[in-house]
Amino acid sequence: MIDLKYLQKNFDEASTKLLKKGVDTQTLETLKELFSTLKEANAEFEEAKAEQNKMSKLFGTYMREKKDVGELKVQIDAKKEQLVGLQSTARQAEEALQNVALAMPNFPDESVPNGADEDDNIELRKVLEPRSFDFEPKEHWALAEINGWIDFERGVKLAKSRFAVLRGDAARMERALINFFLDVNRKRGFEEVCVPFINNAKMLQGTGQLPKFEDDLFKVEGEDLYLIPTAEVPLTNLYNDEILTTKELPILLTGYTPCFRKEAGSAGRDTRGMIRQHQFDKVEMVAIVEPSKSEEIFEMMVENASDILTQLGLPHRVVELCGGDLGFSAASTIDLEVWLPGQDKYREISSISNTRDFQARRAKIRYKDGKKNVLVHTLNGSALAVGRTLVAIMENYQNEDGSITIPEVLKKYM
């Protein structure tokens, strides 16, 4: 959630910032008004409540002194009646504010480039030269068929479209990649955790998936629970509603989880192959840090993910997202895109974001800075998306006969 006090005091600056992310000033104006309405309503309610509290205390005194309370009771009753109205006004104001505030995306950082969509993203650098083929490189689904690695039909049979089954060496490689990623992250100082793959609504709200993106989530019927769309949710919310000490920070976490997404808005996109599935494996990094450290940790996380790709010998590029392409919670994001020779394209394989205090405010994650409680900064990033890495290995390590060479670093894992 954005800082409403900041919005109120620096409205013009705030609207300039959010314009970058495609939020119109009208919505912001509404939010600002709802905020001041709430403050007024609260003030009025609290004042009346204070009077009532005072009278109730007096009532007790009268009782003890055996004075007549008839007159006082009449006054209290009148005040109570007034309070009912004031309270419901205040509650309505609160609710109205929450509805808008929770749907408001994060401010982008100053440094985030302007732009409407991914075409305006900025390539920062390329890492590793794509290899040249002396034959026509195949796409991964063709290779999957030759090697019997991916059973798309039976995945659909078991669940529905956008589900697949990995078989044989592909299944083993999936597992090998997870282990490899976790090991690398652990060596960087991330604590490995294994978390529930189903989280409650409060947690999903904490990281920003709810209430706005409910349609993208698989919900457990009849329960206040959702399948996680990313490990960012459980890892970040591990510290939901907690006050940490400076000694505990920074907290660096890594974990493997499957991720579940409805892909509601992407009908028809990447229907072929394993790029866009309803369920996929991912190893995630999450950092919970003091605000002054978030820049530095962010760089480290990008470096770490890029390094994993390099170790795997996978050519990739580092891309800075423009304002229009930033996710809801992100203040800044760097994507890593891996080269897919079969598709002749770079495709996203990791996304690393700094959400600043946006998620911290929603999830109430603070730390004690001397006497004061201060919101932490939270960061998250994939290291890496496992299924897409498998795809990248297939396409980059394919041989003319369709066979696939195992990357050197994975050999000890398989």
Place this chain on the structure above:
RNA sequence: CGGGAGAUGUCAGAGUGGUCGAAUGUGCCGGUCUUGAAAACCGGUGAGGGUAAUACCUCCGGGAGUUCGAAUCUCCCUCUCCCGGCCA
């Protein structure tokens, strides 16, 4: 899923209608003492909102109710623990 017990501050644990945001112990921070540390002693120490700062408001798992007044009484929900069933 059935039977029983419970949910209070970092933790432990009092509190059964007002003067309780809450005893006491513990932890933590600061100080005295000490060559240093420990011990002992003294002081401070929950969260959110509000304010220039005070006032003031809210919070004793969550919600509704009774009452002039609720941590305390009633109802519902959730969760935890113990016993039984089922089960990886």
